[in-house]
Amino acid sequence: MSAPTSPFAPASCLAFAPAVPAADARGGAAPRSAFAIEVPDTLLARARRGEAAAFEQLYRWFERPVYTLALRLCGDPEEAAEALQETMLKLLRRVGEYRGQGPFWGWLRQIAINEALLRLRRNRRLDEALPLDGHDFEDEAPPPPAAADAAALQRALARLPAATRSVLWLYHAEGYTHEEIAGLMQRTPSFSKSQLSRGTRRLRALLQVEESRHE
Amino acid sequence: MNDTPASPRTPAGWHEAFAALPQEAPPSDLWPQLAARLQAPRPRRHVPAWALAAAVAALAAAPALWWLRPAPSTPPSAAMSAPMVAGTAGATPAEAGPLPVPAPADAPLLAAVAVPEPEPAATPAPAADTPAPRRADTTGADATLQRLYAESARLEALLAHLSDGFEPAEGVQVALSASLRGRLAGIDAALADAPLDERERAGLWHARVDALRQLTSLAADQRLHALYGTSAGGYALVEVY
Numbered sequence: 001m002s003a004p005t006s007p008f009a010p011a012s013c014l015a016f017a018p019a020v021p022a023a024d025a026r027g028g029a030a031p032r033s034a035f036a037i038e039v040p041d042t043l044l045a046r047a048r049r050g051e052a053a054a055f056e057q058l059y060r061w062f063e064r065p066v067y068t069l070a071l072r073l074c075g076d077p078e079e080a081a082e083a084l085q086e087t088m089l090k091l092l093r094r095v096g097e098y099r100g101q102g103p104f105w106g107w108l109r110q111i112a113i114n115e116a117l118l119r120l121r122r123n124r125r126l127d128e129a130l131p132l133d134g135h136d137f138e139d140e141a142p143p144p145p146a147a148a149d150a151a152a153l154q155r156a157l158a159r160l161p162a163a164t165r166s167v168l169w170l171y172h173a174e175g176y177t178h179e180e181i182a183g184l185m186q187r188t189p190s191f192s193k194s195q196l197s198r199g200t201r202r203l204r205a206l207l208q209v210e211e212s213r214h215e
Numbered sequence: 216m217n218d219t220p221a222s223p224r225t226p227a228g229w230h231e232a233f234a235a236l237p238q239e240a241p242p243s244d245l246w247p248q249l250a251a252r253l254q255a256p257r258p259r260r261h262v263p264a265w266a267l268a269a270a271v272a273a274l275a276a277a278p279a280l281w282w283l284r285p286a287p288s289t290p291p292s293a294a295m296s297a298p299m300v301a302g303t304a305g306a307t308p309a310e311a312g313p314l315p316v317p318a319p320a321d322a323p324l325l326a327a328v329a330v331p332e333p334e335p336a337a338t339p340a341p342a343a344d345t346p347a348p349r350r351a352d353t354t355g356a357d358a359t360l361q362r363l364y365a366e367s368a369r370l371e372a373l374l375a376h377l378s379d380g381f382e383p384a385e386g387v388q389v390a391l392s393a394s395l396r397g398r399l400a401g402i403d404a405a406l407a408d409a410p411l412d413e414r415e416r417a418g419l420w421h422a423r424v425d426a427l428r429q430l431t432s433l434a435a436d437q438r439l440h441a442l443y444g445t446s447a448g449g450y451a452l453v454e455v456y
Contacts, residue, residue, distance in 0.1 A: 034238060052250065059246055064238040071239050081241045088249055121368065145225040147232040154236065173233040186364035188357050200229065 033174050034065045035105040035112075044104060047095045055092050062088075062105070066112045072169045073116040074125075075158055083115040090115070109174070113184060120162050126185065128161035130198040139200040146207040156206035164199040167192050356413045363420035370427035377434035388437055392430065399426045 039058070046054035063084065070083035090111050098107050120126040146152045157165055166185065170176040171192070176184070178192040185192070226232035402423045 032234070034234075052253065055253070056246060056250070059249065063245075064240055067241045068236075068239045077242060080239075081245060084241055085245055085249060088245075089252065092249075092253060122372075143226050143229055143232045147226050147229070148224060148235070150236050153232060168229075169233065172229040173236075175230075186361075186368060188361070203229075 033105070033109065034068065035062070035109040035174075036103070037061055037065075037105050039104045041100075044095065044098070044100075047092075058091065058095075059088055062091075062108055065105075066108070069109070069112050069169070069174070070116040070119075072157065072173070073113070073162070073166045074119055075162060075165065079119045080116075083112065083119055087112045087115045113170070113174075117166070117184065120166065125162040126166075127163065129163040129191075129195055130161055130202060132194050132198070139197060139204065141204075144204055144207045146210045149210070152207060152210040156203050156210065159206055160199055160202060163187075164195045164202070167195040168199045168203065171196050356417065359417055360420060363417065363424055366424050367420065367427060370424065370431050374427060374431045374434055377431065377438055388433070392433060395426055395430045395433065399423065399430070402426065 039061070043054055043057060047058060066087050067080055067084045070080035070087075071077060074080050074083065087108070091108055094111075098104060117126065157168070160168065163185065167181055170181050170184065171178070178189040178196070181187075181192040182189045226235060402419055
């Protein structure tokens, strides 16, 4: 069965959501997630039996992708570490519920995203978004050269509101569609589109400031 | 375009720029803490009586506040007409299709992982405490959905708080809770899998909120009975029969 993904699937661990990026307008340019690690069935079987060594192996493999995603969304190392720990605890508690209908990494990524968004909601930071101005045209130009500077890009991302940054990260880095992001963030696809558009322009502006500073 | 020797090639797109960012590592190795939590018996969080009383009072006041609030411009019409999909979280299309998020129940830790039996008394995860601010671009249907999302998130937050570290001891409560969670999983499956029109989607979200209200009410009741050492069997039996 390959039913289309509901754009409004609830964003909770009670809910379903896509594990792999759905097809979207980006076609072949859709990004590959850092989570995309193949996990052998034998390792999962050992984890299901409760073997601590298997859990540690899974932890070691996914520690960085989970932490990085949480850090990008939350923007705070402490919150990211908490999200990592909670994600891994949920993985260990629920690995028996993973039934293998999709890649394991997608299942785990969903938990990680929910954990990170949960923290943003708790602190009401998911309400922090760029205001809409009615001029949300698609910014399809390539990034400025400063985007190749990891430190500059990270600084610029850190200056975006949390919800805007989350939309940008989920879209550009994880390959989610606007409908999927809307479901995850309990907002509308138009919210996701406008935040992507405005956020991309803001990010470009911030990076251009960085460039001019270094010229 | 490239002027400084230190600056690498300009990325072709934002996804390439984001993908080139380094993977971050946590400031310290969290595995020892995690392993310790796995080995330890699952902690029971002692929630002060006043906090429980406040949570229960808030829950009791919720329906009143719900009805006292200013009437929405588009009253929910599709409430409770949503199809109840039997089944549990987990059935999803293979590979490229949507994947299930882990099912609702929190299982116990390491010991129970070997026996992956769904345990109903658990903590649903995410949650929010307040609705997102309404945007001018939302349509009537959007506004209804937004209200349901917010209500759903509020209830999940309260439910997570009430359920965290707490496991109901009575079989009837477990059965009732499991039944409600199964219903919730069915609703989520329907929301995730089927192409839905606005009316169907709103109906499912109404049903989801309704199921969450019942679960939250049950969890609050369980905590109160646990606090005062009384039996909740009567309540549960009323619900069951």
